[in-house]
Amino acid sequence: MIQYKLIYFDVRGLGEVSRQLFHLAGVEFEDVKISRNDEQAWLELKKSTPFGQLPILKVLDTESQKEIEIPQSSAIGRYLANQFGYAGKSPEEKAMVDAVIDQFKDFLVPQKQLTLAVRTKKSEEEVNRVKEEIVTPAKNEYFKILKKLLGNNSSGFLVGNGITWADLQISDNLTTLEGFGLFTPLEEPILAKFHEKIMNTPSLKTYFEQRLASLL
Ligand SMILES: N[C@@H](CCC(=O)N[C@@H](CS)C(=O)NCC(=O)O)C(=O)O
Known part of the structure; x- marks a missing residue:
């Protein structure tokens, strides 16, 4: 075992x-x-x-x-x-899943600057500067890529026709960005629909509902 x-x-x-x-x-x-x-x-x-x-x-x-x-x-x-x-069903799907994860990791570099500014209690002005000058331009490119992937795939998932860990990673990141005011579902219907779909995955719903408030 x-x-x-x-x-x-x-x-x-x-x-x-x-x-x-x-x-x-x-x-x-x-x-x-x-x-x-x-x-x-x-x-x-x-x-x-x-x-x-x-x-x-x-x-x-x-x-x-x-x-x-x-x-x-x-x-x-x-x-x-x-x-x-949940890694992809073929070597090609696995490669695309990994590519999405790598894209997320690339975006994490600017996003980390914002996390750091908030965690180290920088002034509101500085936090907004990091948001606008560093994170938003990177986020716009990242969102463009995600929307293209979703637009090319009728399954509603990022890769293939079933949920993969790339869907979990991106959906989780959208939750974080929403918390930072950098993802507004009403302004991003394609990403909002995707986020909603993953958050409503039957085997995850209970976990999301019971997740500790500190992890929301
Ligand atoms: N590239 C690593 C980064 C890991 C990382 O930065 N971990 C942080 C928490 S998110 C940590 O352990 N910080 C405490 C420390 O470095 O002492 C990964 O993806 O796991």
Whole structure:
């Protein structure tokens, strides 16, 4: 039997897609959330992590007692998506799913500047400057690509005719952007329809409804 333990902070961030993959697949896992307020606990744990950061996924084979630890959120997401059948149905679909994930990672670079400005309590003026000058131009290009993919695919998913981890990642990012006031569903009907579809995925609905307020 395989036992999974996902370790991340008590936020959605880079751990959320992996959590969603477990719920989507109906596979049990231990969802360890390290408090972001408990710096001491994190600094202690940090020493024993493979690359010094979170998330990490521990995979234990209870028969052989062999355990592996996977660092890097995309490596974890891709591993779980492959294990559970959400990585794409052919090598070509898998390549496109990976391309969408890479596009998201590219967008994360400017988005991180905004997260940092908010987290370090920069002035409202500075936060708005980062939003307008750095994040919005990148977001416009990113949205163009997503809308093109959705426009070319009648299934309503980004790649192929079933849900993949790329759909989870992009939908989760739209939730984040909505929180920042950078995604307004009424102004982006194609993306709004997609977001709604993923948020209403039957096996994920209960998880979304019960997700901790801090993870909303
Ligand atoms: N490229 C890595 C980035 C991981 C990362 O930045 N983790 C942050 C939390 S989102 C972290 O562990 N911060 C604490 C630290 O670096 O000490 C991934 O995708 O997993």
